[in-house]
């Protein structure tokens with residue numbers, strides 16, 4: 001069987017108002033079922049454009065995305081998203097429980113089953129008591145947890161996350177990173193996590209895909225061979241973590257300068273032997 005997600009020759013050009021922007025030039029990569037992959041690239045390199053094409057919200061100019069062998073040409077049923085701006089993704093007039101339940105109404109589930117999924121998802125993100133609150137009564141980090149719970153309740157095969165922690169403080173961000181890794185390990189979901197934060201990409205991912213500057217291509221793919229059980233205190237000070245983040249940092253800097261990407265051997269093997 002092929003990869004769960006397959007992005008092949010993806011190109012996206014925005015045209016209009018006398019302006020032509022080639023946001024994504026030629027992107028090809030795959031994500032296997034059950035993987036946690038981080039995509040990292042310089043600001044403005046087309047990460048959001050890529051996710052919109054992957055989620056069927058935007059039609060690519062060329063190339064295609066397939067999910068479980070089916071071409072994505074509209075939001076696929078097995079996919080859920082968590083966006084950066086939690087403030088805009090939750091409906092302020094609905095209580096937290098109703099916000100989490102909203103996407104479930106598209107599914108043919110009984111009311112009791114929907115309630116069960118909502119309770120379970122809120123429990124998973126540590127907000128079991130918040131179902132009756134309104135989003136605006138919660139902190140930013142709690143609102144982002146609600147957005148994660150809403151995605152979880154949907155029981156997606158694939159979770160796409162677009163810089164989901166960019167707007168929260170550092171301490172909350174660390175907690176949310178651990179929450180995502182914990183949920184990934186518990187639930188065996190496939191997660192594609194987009195970030196411009198190199199440390200976050202290396203800490204979270206089993207694999208990191210480094211994107212070039214716009215128009216975007218895949219610059220390098222690195223296997224993150226850190227232990228499975230990661231924690232904020234020890235993982236981030238491990239020598240291997242420093243090596244991997246240095247490698248990604250160098251690639252991003254080179255991407256900004258427009259230096260050609262490394263050859264195919266680097267891309268397959270990850271960190272070259274002389275760096276280990």
Ligand SMILES: Nc1ncnc2c1ncn2[C@@H]1O[C@H](COP(=O)(O)OP(=O)(O)OP(=O)(O)O)[C@@H](O)[C@H]1O
Nearest residue numbers: 014021023042043044045046047048049050196214
């Ligand atoms: N709707 C649009 N119309 C025209 N150009 C657009 C549109 N959306 C994005 N772009 C352009 O496409 C390029 C990539 O934008 P995109 O938002 O995908 O990048 P990004 O990597 O997510 O950015 P950031 O890291 O700043 O969030 C930019 O040059 C942007 O100006």
